[in-house]
Amino acid sequence: MIKRVFAFIDEDAKKEIRRNLLKAVAIPGYIVPFSSREMPVARGWGTGGLQISLSLLQEDDCIKVTDQGCDGSVNAVNIRDFITSVSGVKATVNTRDATIIQTRHRIPEHPLTEDQILVFQVPYPEVLTMVEPDMAKQKQIHADSDYSKLWVLLYEDTSQYGDSRISNRYPVEINSHYMMDPSPIPKYDIARLNNSPALQLFGAGREKRLYAIPPYTRVTPLKFNDRPFIVEDFKGKSCKRCGAEGIFLDEIHTTGSVHYFCSDTEFCDNKLKEAKDAIER
Amino acid sequence: MLLNVKELTKVYGQFCADCLLLTGVEQNTTICPRCKSVIAINRVNFSLKGNEVLGIVGESGSGKSTLLQLIYQDIKANSGQIIYNGLSTTQDTGFDLLDCTTTERSFLRNIEMSMIYQSPTLGLNYLFSAGGNVAEKIIGSGERRYKVIRERVIRLLKRLELPDSRVDDYPDAFSGGQQQRIQIAKALSSSPKLLLLDEPTTGLDLSVQAKLLDLIRELQQEMSFAMIVVSHDLGVINHLTDVTMVMKHGSLVEYGLTDQILEDPQHPYTQLLVSSIL
């Protein structure tokens, strides 16, 4: 293989990304534009998260890449292979061992620590897209913190359907100020964004935007004061493989029956291994 | 005083040094002969007490709608002052709308004042339901309890004589008169201190007009907000207002109690206006 710079992107570009990340951390939930280079992976396939990960990577880092909670998913395999091939850093599937975790659509089940950075791949950085597609107007709305259009969307859905129709990418308020798109994580993961010890970074390559939730930041979903925030319900269901309960489960429909499995496959494997070790002991 | 308007001026064009002197009632034009600018509003002064109802009359092009839009901050004035005294914290000093930031502007428009446009298409969002439109303003004024919002939406729509079964229908499914009622319900939902009405009943048929005017009058007495009503129709002005301002060529021609102006107009232009209508 031809020798390339460490972690693919040139150092000036990485510096630009890191400076913008600092700005994003300084203003939690604020969307920062960045140059966003072309990656050898298609736009919309995680190029924003990838650029953040590459710009932060150091030789002694250990990277985990996951998609839908599964490290074996096509997107995760592709990006992990790319990152390790251009940087030579260690890769892991184990949440506990990773220093940087790049994810698409899920937050790992195992609690994160202050030493870890969670990097989200973001398709739509702008929470207002569904109520105001015009970027100049979006900027004005954020400047005025006048989010009444989002609230009307919630009002309309509550009146028509009893609750919001938004199933993922649920709007969240960061530190009682900016409304933010949390990337397409399920509602179950929304509560887990709140007060996280880990730094959470968000990258949207196609839209050339990044933003951040610093550690221990208050994150609250858009909801009326007199209405509960209802997340996906797996009550009475458990993983068919490891028996875990109270976590996010995948629903597998086969003809005539439904089965449930841990969405986070690493969590599932660990649980099985622990059970096996216990028996051996 | 709730509102003090001082030397308010709006010019479209270059705005040369002679614009204001070469236009107005005496000069009988709004177009500056030197630089061709249009002087839409030429050094207008007036004030409004809390719960007073002011009418503005004048022919089309006299600047009356522009004046409303300047107050509501839809457009920015070139010079002058619009001092708003409705905020309790600024009671003594007043607050100049010309200096306000966009955040203050949305606060003023969400809570302190409301505008009812001649065409409901300007005042309503047709992608929101009738109830959603009203809810937007209630939410804008800070309410975050669904039950309270929903109940207030339904109460207001009912008060405006719209069936509550249609609260979730979209505005374009309503008649013109009903759309205007939705707009009024929306405008009143934040309990504003000042309501601006730009030809609120023009274009509606006569029976609908009369009913709507009665309703506006009733609501004004019930909720005791101040109003500025722009109309070319002296009937509307007579029906709704306490004091009246007559405008021509962007300038104030006559100002006084509505009864007085309609019965004993002083300025020749007002005399012409009154005689041509009554």
Added chain:
Amino acid sequence: MSYVAIKGGTDAINASKRLFEKRIQPEKQLPEKDLLTTLPHSCDRIIAEGALYSDALAVKALLRSGGDLLEAAFYLRAHRSTCRRAGIAKEINSDDIRITRRISSAFKDIDGGQILGPSCDYIIRLFQVQSSDGGKISDIAKTSVIRAPSALNNLRDRDMVLLLENTEGEAVDVSRQFPLPPYPRSALMQVMSRGETGSMLAFAYTSMRGYGDVHPTIGDLRTGMAAISFTHPFTDGKVKIGEIRTTFCETVGSFQRDPKDGKLRLSNGFGFCLGHNETRAISMSILDLAIHNQGYSMGGADIAANPEIIINHIDGIESMGFTNHFKLPHYVTFQADLHVLDKARSSCSD
């Protein structure tokens, strides 16, 4: 050498044509059969946009046009006008095709499995990187015949998918008669299935970015060989006359109230094209979804949901032709423009 000269125009035009032929050097061109096997995606795009399924003609058109795909599709469209309609083939059910690739993003596991098949989706686009590891391909992938029902059938069985009412009798044939508004869905579908890939992509992309947002998820995307059958003119039996390469895409949108019974169901859109071209099949399914179902957006104009915009602006042969027509002489109209400008200028300076 004057552009507007009355004499010499024909000579200049002939010379231009000769120069074009010289530029593409027909004597050095690759054999047609090699082009089909090494550039299958070029051929498939020509076939789809040209709306004529013929590998042999697609390759010829590719050579004739010097690799300009839209120009090549144009050859096929023109040729199509010389062909009689032999009849109307039997309906194809996408469940019955011989699958080469089939994925669902909506479900982790589906009956019949996720079959990645041949795809460049997973390739790192770097010249230094080998596109594959050169390892063995399993015999199953090479030889077995795979058929599978749509991954959405499960939802359909549970009555969760909104079914648009069929208000048309026989489908329209837009090549015989172009409909007036309101446009029947069959007409929109046909125009989209032969629309220009880039145009459809752009319109579908506006919907994705919030201008009418329909929140699509790919329920079932498949490429494969579809059997074409006819009714035998003598026996009245069904006879298979051949197979064509096809791409199908079913997209699921957000839920809405079914006007039929007031129940909440998921909206869905359908995309189809001749040949293998996933981008256009996905784009078409999103446009179909946007046109017939309410968008989620409360924000602004949904261009992609406007059948008038879509049906009249996505045909590449038409838009390319018209765009290039501006190269034709326009000096009469332009002279008239200048006259009007002169008049206006002199009236303003008065």
